[in-house]
Amino acid sequence: MSRNPMVVRTVPSLRRAIDGLRARKAAVALVPTMGALHDGHVSLVRQAKKRAGKVVVSIFVNPAQFAPTEDFGSYPRTWKADVEKLAAERVDLIWHPDVKTMYPEGFATRISPEGPATVGLEDRFRPHFFGGVATVVGKLFAQVRPDIALFGEKDFQQLRVVARMACDLDLGVKVVGARTVRERDGLAMSSRNVYLSPAERQIAPTLYKVMKESAARIRAGESIVTALAAGEATIRGAGFALDYLEARHAETLAPIGSLKDGPIRMLVAAKLGATRLIDNIAV
């Protein structure tokens, strides 16, 4: 049985704990999470351990990135299981503030990201989202002052937004993206997969299958427009309400005409019943 990691819940105790980690001259890696940890998070922690002497995991379900109509209240909270998983990975510190600690009375500052945050993908459907993410991640970086921070590629636009912000604000944090971890049938791991009914769970891997097929068609020379139109029809035919299936420049996320114009990332978002799923792959 592994020893439980230290858990801190206030900024002064976090500062003391981080000073303690730093006193050993170790590089510090941060893995920001909202809890409900799955193998994708565990893979981030393992990569953090390879890159830094000390690993901090934050667990904070951030109200600022949920619209009032979204699932903040019902977002899965699995504290005990999360701590057990992090203990097994020998994480050094868990930063677990409550909402009042993160956003005390009078809190009045919000980071408003542009660039990759305004390219018409997630921002079109969740206009509040990247402001909330940038604000909380900016705070997490200021609180923990990590040397590196790891984010899953599953939230590809988020990764680009956070990397841009860290660079633009000279935060001194190296933002590292890590490959999406998938279930055996291809479904990208996500804390929200628990919302899927057994029937929906059977259909959910369609998104990954369609992206792989569409990417293969583009690589074989088919036009992006034609390949995506076929993919969209398959996704809708499987019962999804499609928000987007798009091919974008992998760095800027700008629209892209063909493979000649740069590396392409294919990104998808669709609702299956009440559950909204997102995913992406390199073309």
Ligand code: PAF
């Ligand atoms: O990807 C997530 O879990 C969240 O958006 C993050 C980065 C922890 C910010 O709340």
